[in-house]
Amino acid sequence: MKFIFLSILVALTLSTAAQQIKFDVLEYDFGVIKEEDGKKICVFSYKNAGKSALLINKIGTSCGCTQVAYPKEAIEKGKKGVLTLEFNPLNRPGQFAKTITVYTNSTKDSLVILTVKGTVLPKPKSFEETFIHQLGIIRTDKDRIDFNKIPYTDEVFDTMKLFNPTDSVLNISFEQVPSHIEIKAIPAQLAPAKEGIIVVKFNALLKNDFGVVRDRIYVKYSNAETAQTRLYVNAEIVDDFSKWTPEQIKNAPHIAFDKKEFVFDTLVQGNSISTKFTFSNTGKTDLIIRKTRASCGCTATSPSKSVIPPGESAEIDVTFNTSGKHGKQHKTITVIANDPNSPETNLAIKGFVSVPNSPGTH
Structure with a gap:
C-alpha cells in the first residue's frame, strides 16, 4: 500500500512540473516618456522551467494601446523565450498601468499577469490645436467659461487663452458685466500675432441663485470694425455638503414627495393641465427650497412655503x-433643496398632445 501511495505522489509531482513558465520580471516601468516620441518597446524574457514543452496559447491585454508579439511555437524544457510589448502613448497623457495576461499550457501558473507602467508627458499643442474657437475677430482656446459646480458661498476663477490673428493692436473691453462677475483681458491691448488671456472671477454668493445659471457678457474691440461678441459664463451653484459635520448630516432635513410623476392621457393642443406635487420634511432640521425650475412648456409656482420645519x-x-406642442410629451420640474441625500429632485409630467382635425399627427 505504501508503494502504491508513493508512486501516485511521485507521478503527481512529475505531472505538476511538466510545464512551468518563469519570467525574469513581472513588471516593466517605462518611466517618463513623451507622447510625441511615439511607440515604446519593452521585452519580457521567460524560461520553461518544467519538464516538457511549453506553449503560449494566447495573450490578453487591458488596452488597445498595447500590442504583444510572442513565439507561436513550443519552447522546450530549459529553453528561453521572449515577449515583445509595444506601447503607444498617443492621446494617453498622465500616469498609466496596463496589464498583459499570458495564457499557457503550464500545469503550474497557467495564467501569468505582466504589468507595464509609466507617465506620458502630453505633446505641446500646436497653434491650430490650441486656438480652435473664435471670439469675434480673436481666436481662443474655448468658446465659453464653464465653472461647473460652485459652492454657493465661494469665489472661483477661470481663464481663456487669446490670440490676435489680425494686423492691428486690439483694445479689449467688456460690457454688460453683472455685479457678481469680474472680468479683464491681460493685456488689455493685444498686439498682432500675440497671445493673452481673459481672467474671470465668479462670486456665487453675489449671484444669489442655485442650480444651473448662465450669464452673458459682451466683448468689445474698440478699434476694430466688428460687432460686439457674446461670451457666456456658465456655472452650477450648489450647497457644499462636504463641509457639513457628522452631526449636521445626522440631523439633516429630508425632502419626500407624495409623487414624482404626473401622467395625463391625451390633451388637445391649446389646452392646459395642472397638478400639485406635495412634499414633506421627514428630516430633523428645517428644509429649505433653494429653487424650482421648469422645462419648456411648464410653469411651476414657488412652493407654498420655502422653509419647511420637520414634520x-x-x-x-x-x-x-x-x-x-404635439405628440408625446415629457417635461420636468427640478426642485433644489438643502437635503444632502437629495439636493435635486426631478419631477415629471408626461402625456400625449393631439392636434385638432389631425388625428395621429406627431
Missing part, C-alpha cells in the same frame, strides 16, 4: 400649456 409639508403647483 411639515408644502405644495408646488405646476401647469403645462400644450400650445405649440
